[in-house]
Amino acid sequence: MELSAIMSPANYPEKCCSYSQAITLTKRRQIVQSRKLKYVRTTSPSLKLPPVITDCDNAEVIGARECKGNEWIHFVGVGGCGLSALAMLALKQGYEVSGSDMMWSDAMDALQEEGARVYIGHSELNLRKNNGLVPDSLVVSSAIRGGNVEILHAESVGIPVYKRGAWLGRITKGYNLIAVSGSHGKTTTASMLAYVLNAMGDDLTAVIGARVPQLAERNIICGTGCNFVLEADEYDCCFLGVTPQIAVVTNVDWEHVDMFQDEEAVKTIFRKFIGQIRVGGHLILCSDSPVACSLVNKTGSGSALPVLHNDAFQISTYGISSCNDWHSLSISSNSCGGSDYQLLHKGLHIADISLQMPGVHNVLNSLAVIATIxxxxTDQKNFLSSIASLKLHLQNFEGVSRRFERIGTVRGCHIYDDYAHHPTEIQATLQAARQRFPFQELVVIFQPHTYSIER
Known part of the structure; x- marks a missing residue:
């Protein structure tokens, strides 16, 4: 097949989201290790976050129920941020876990400390034990290409092989899934949402594609409730494997140019993702992003503001503009180097919000969290009565590793590390740096995200 045909939107589902139907995973034992989190957790009795799935006790939720036996899952490419989080969650839920990668990473250190068997290099020997047993499932990173020896061996002996998106569909089935997507900002938004919900007393599960220093397990939360916060990645069409109850779209931009040939291709895949929101669900959309707004239908003409609508689910918008349901007013810098703003809902002042993190993009991220919560x-009155608790935990959130993260000071020069590699992200990072250091000289060193950028 020609490259252009592979990248065609018509080929996305077949290329990215094939499912293995070989096994059904149900009622796994959950082992939750209690650790003291780096925040004060407050339970707000008035904030009720009911699962949309009312029969959760009977749902097929992986890792949520007691069972006999112990399933073995092997992760190929376990050192990456995406698969290492899934491997850690599997460990916490009582699975036997192994994994392999070509290079060692800090994530593999953490997995090994928790009891996983991790290997440098890929080999069919990684899939065998002395008693002759083989893994029950193989989960494969998007970075792993065809021809991998472990995948080939698994297929030859009948071990089910799951791409990351398909596995996410398995492990989130039966949960009230909140999937945070977008070309930019999804990691910080998902992390902030998971942190705040947990701190407010929701016993959720979460999977984040980066280290969150304030979470005990860094990139996951392993709870016993029915809510599941997921950073839903569009790369390799991974997010097409899930069916969210609530979907957040922070923005849509031409990102991952190795996967999507143009902006229209990106829009096509996001439309498919939005189309997978469960009937009666909710879309949280940043309508300041024109491309994101183009994903859904509009009503209204002339002088009237267009209204976004969908017959299958509700839509709430957020942004800086006053035309959004949730929007900010009077953004200013605070003494922490972050941002303060007034929170408005449909023109009514709700609260004054303070963030430690600088940048307008983090104001938008916090608005997404507020709209999602x-x-x-259960109703607006319950939400408004808990706004003080929400404000407190938003203010306490310190951010995500490699997102404008201060790593040290050398001869009076503050050194920050940021993952930004797309022009839009770089612009946002520089705006945040200038906000925190309005009068100092900024020196920027840029490292290409992948080797292919240097070509």
Whole structure:
């Protein structure tokens, strides 16, 4: 097949989201290790976050129920941020876990400390034990290409092989899934949402594609409740494997140019993702992003503001502009180097919000969190009565590793590390740096994200 045909939107589902139907995973034993988190957790009795799935006790939720036996899952490419989080979650839920990668990483250190068997290099020997047993499932990173020796061996002996998106569909089935997507900002937004919900008393599960220093397990939360916060990645069409109850779209931009040939291809895949929101669900959309707005239908003409609508689910918008349901006003810098702003809902002042993190993009991220928690709440009165707790935990959130992370000071020069590699992200990072250091000289060193950028 020609490269252009592979990248065609018509080929996305077949290329990216094939499912293995070989096994059904149900009622796994969950082992939750209690650790003291780096925040004060407050339970707000008035904030009720009911699961949309009312029969959760009977749902097929992987890792949520007691069972006999212990399933073995092997992760190929376990050192990466995406698969290492899934491997750690599997460990916490009582699975036997092994994994392999070509290079060692800090994530593999953490997995090994928790009891996983991790290997440098890929080999069919990694899939065998002395008693002759083989893994029950193989989960494969998007970075792993065809011809991998472990995948080939698994297929030859009948071990089910799952791509990351398909595995996410398995492990989130039966949960009230909140999937945070977008070309930029999804990691920080998902992390902030998981942190705040947990701190407010929701016993959720979460999977994040980066280290969050304030979470005990860094990139996951392993809870016993029915809510599941997921950073939903569009790369390799991974997010097409899940069916969210609530989907967040932070923005849509031409990102991952190795996967998507143009902006229209990106829009096509996001439309498919939005189309997978469960009937009666909710879309949280940043309508300041024109491309994101183009994903859904609009009503209204002339002088009237267009209204976004969908017959299958509700839509709530957020952004800086006053035309959004949730929007900010009077953004200013605070003494922590972060941002303060007034929170408005449909023109009504709700609260004054303070963040430690600088940048307008983090104001937008926090608005997404507020809109999502409001959608989770039973009614607006319950939400508004808990706004003080929400404000506190938003203010306490310190951010995500490699997202404008201060790593040290040398001869009076503050050194920050940021993952930004797309022009839009770089612009946002520089705006945040200038906000925190309005009068100092900024020196920027850029490292290409992948070797292919240097070509």
């Amino acid at each position: 409001s959608a989770l709440s």
